[in-house]
Amino acid sequence: MRRVVSLYLPNWPVDRLRRGLGPDAPPPDTPLVLTGRVGRKRAVTACNAAAAACGARVGMAATQAQALIPDLDLRDADPVGDAEALDRLALWALHRYAPICQATPPDGLAIDVTGAAHLKGGEGALLRDLVGRLAASGVTARAVIAPTFGAAHAVARFRSGLEIVADSEIDGALGPLPLEALRLPPDIPSHLRRMGFDRIDDVAHRPRAPLQLRFGPELGRRLDQAYGRTSEPLLPVEAPETPRVERVFAEPIGAPETLERYAGQLAEALCTVLEQRGLGVRRLDWLCYRVDHRIEPVRIGLARPIRHPARLTRLLADKIQTIEPGFGIERMTLIASAVEALDWRPRESALGEANRPDVSVLIDTLANRIGADRLYRLTPVQSDVPERSLRKVAPLSAPTGAGWRPEWPRPSRLFRRPEPVETLALLPDNPPTHFTWRGVRRRIRRADGPERIFGEWGRRDAEMWAVRDYFQVEDEAGERFWLFRAGDGVDAATGSQAWFIHGLFG
Template sequence: MRRVVSLYLPNWSVDRLRRQLGNDAPPPDQPLVLVGRVGRRRVVTAANAAALQAGARPGQAATQAQALIPGLDVRDADPQGDADALERLAVWALRRYAPVCQADPPDGLAIDATGAAHLKGGETAMLADMVDRLAEAGVQAEVAIAPAYGAAHALARFRRDLRIVDDGGIDAAIGPLPLEALRLPHDLVAGLRRMGFERIADVVHRPRAPLALRFGPDLGRRLDQAYARTAEPLIPVEAPEAPRVERVFAEPIGAPETLARYAGALAADLCRALEAAGLGVRRLDWLCYRVDNRLEAVRVGLARPVRDLSRITRLLTDKIETIDPGFGIDRMILVATSAERLDWRPGAAALAETATPDVFDLIDVLANRIGARRLYRLQPVESDVLERSMRKVPPLAAPSARDWTPDWPRPTRLLRRPEPVETLALLPDNPPTHFTWRGIRRRVVRADGPERIFGEWRRRDAELHAVRDYFQVEDDAGERFWLFRAGDGEDATTGSQAWFIHGLFG
């Protein structure tokens, strides 16, 4: 099922101006309008929230706005600059979210996220990430995803309480919306209103022929696009510096084995281009143009920069089942939307003294099959408290040079949370003579410790005086455990003096 995102930027011109001005931007509560020319008239083209609240409106005469709002900040609009910046924003979305992104002037983006949302943790997480990242940059955004761009476009602009619509929910989602949500010309909307039509639901189930005879084909075309009855192809923006290769076919292709063969050929061409530039690819977009003017796109991510032909080909062919060739594909493009420097020579690994196992191929396969958000690896963090000394990072994240290795050995298995044990020990520094854990009594024959770990006072006040005394103990069956006492064995403010098991060795 096709999934298309509409990213709506309601204050794009004003937000872009504020980003340009930086520290020189007027305060948010200062009314501000942008003014451009329509014919020989100077009219308001955009206004910030303070100006809108004071009575300014787009399309209003600039002189009227100045007379209405004392102290109004009036600046010249820059529609060409806004359009260029929107194209750059589309390139940013292309690199981060999906292989097909198109600028939708004057204030939006169209993103075909079919098969790409799982790489960001699902549709909900992807949409939230878009809004949050733009908010951090000072840009207000509204977003929606639906099976058709017409439906997503309507929801993002006219319905803020619903962001995600499935294939069967289009009618209920956009039916109550006004006719303007269909992207119809103003005179056509005015004519429909004179006939008594106010909402999309009023016209969508009407006989099509009388409406087409009276109002022309635009109404039917926009309805079909909004309800996913007809294709609305997107023209993807291209990052000019991204290495890309292309194949055009005299006869359309569609068999899976043929797609696999040409995927390998494109991968070989791309690897040669990457080698000439000294680059390795981190993210690939495979674009397949169908004869019916539809676009099938596949995105593949890699854990580190590579230009290994067999690995790239395998990742692409794993995605063939997600491509619907329709009546055939007559053009293919393979683009390295994210590439990094890669200094590698054949045989270089053979000169190393010890070979390091390469698990990145496995990470690439799993991440592209089930989603990178469902996988993680552990990265060391500087903390003496063991449960805080590691954190989860995405498997495709760059390797960290940080190494946090305590002086004392640590258990191979750490319990999710410390579990209480019943024990007997001589305070303050002696190890236990026995302990009972999960109903089994164990006699201690060897012990080493204590290793004292203090609380991290900078995190919270409760850890200002907290202490844990850890012991490595071995029972009479040869099993080794990691126990600790909460407290120093003397002062009650350092802990409860209760004993816990935290991990197991080997």
């Protein structure tokens, strides 16, 4: 099933104006309205929250708004500039989130994230990242993901709190909403209300023929689009400078082996274009246009820029099972949506030196199967506290040059949080004789320590006197553990004197 994001920008004209003015923008608590020509009168086309609190509303005559709010900041609207900025925002979303993104003037975007949400850590993480980045740049936004754009569009604008609509929840999410949520012409909801229909529930499951006879096909079309009974294709925004290749078929195709063959041909053609420009691809978008005007998108991320046709073909082939060809695919496009400069390098050293193994092939395969956020490596950080002495970085990030202190070995597996254990030890410096962890009692045969680690008083006052005494212990089965006592075993101010396990040695 498709997954489509509707991004709603309720104050887009005002937010865009404030971003353009920068430090010269009026304070947020100053009532601000934008006015433009509506028919034969000058009316309010947008207003900020302060103006709305004072009684201004969209559609109100500009003179009435001025009379109602004495200190009103009145500015001219720029609908052409708003539409162009919305197209630029759609290009930004296309490059960052999914291969299909369409501007939906005047106040939003439609983003088809089918098969691409896992690259951002899942649907919830994608929505948080999208809204958070816009909020950081001064743009108010709300995003909802649903199986259809009609459902996502309606929920984003008419229902608060719900951000993810599952395939089985469309009816429950749409039913309580007003008829305006269906994107109908204004006269249709008003006529329906005169007949006693107020919500989508009132018309969604009624016989279609009487309604179509009275209101035409538009009501039924919007209902079918919202409930997923009719496809609603999105037209992806395109950047002319983006490297792309395309193939149109005389007859629709659908067999997996045929898709793989033509994907390989497109990969070779795209690599030729990239070589002419001296570029390598970092993100690849494969768009398959079906005969029913639906687009099946595939997005592939790469750890480093490449232009190797066989490698790209192999990554595309891994995604063929996610494509639903339907009655056939009539057009296929391959787009290098993110590129970087790539110089040619010889595969073998002229001096006969051994080449370093290229693990980017494995990283690309795993990242596109399980998500790039789940792949990382650890790098040292200057800190004596074990859980703060490392951090996650990208698998192919450059070495930092830092290292861990070699005096005391560290466990191969360090727990995210220390887990409490029950034990018995002679204070203050003797190791425990046994301990119980996760319901299993273990007798200690060998031990080494203590290694005393002090708290980092520069971070917070609670660590001013904090102490941990770490012991490496081995049980009778030969398994080795990393235990510590919170405190020095004498002074209660240094810790609770409780024991914890913090890691396992391989």
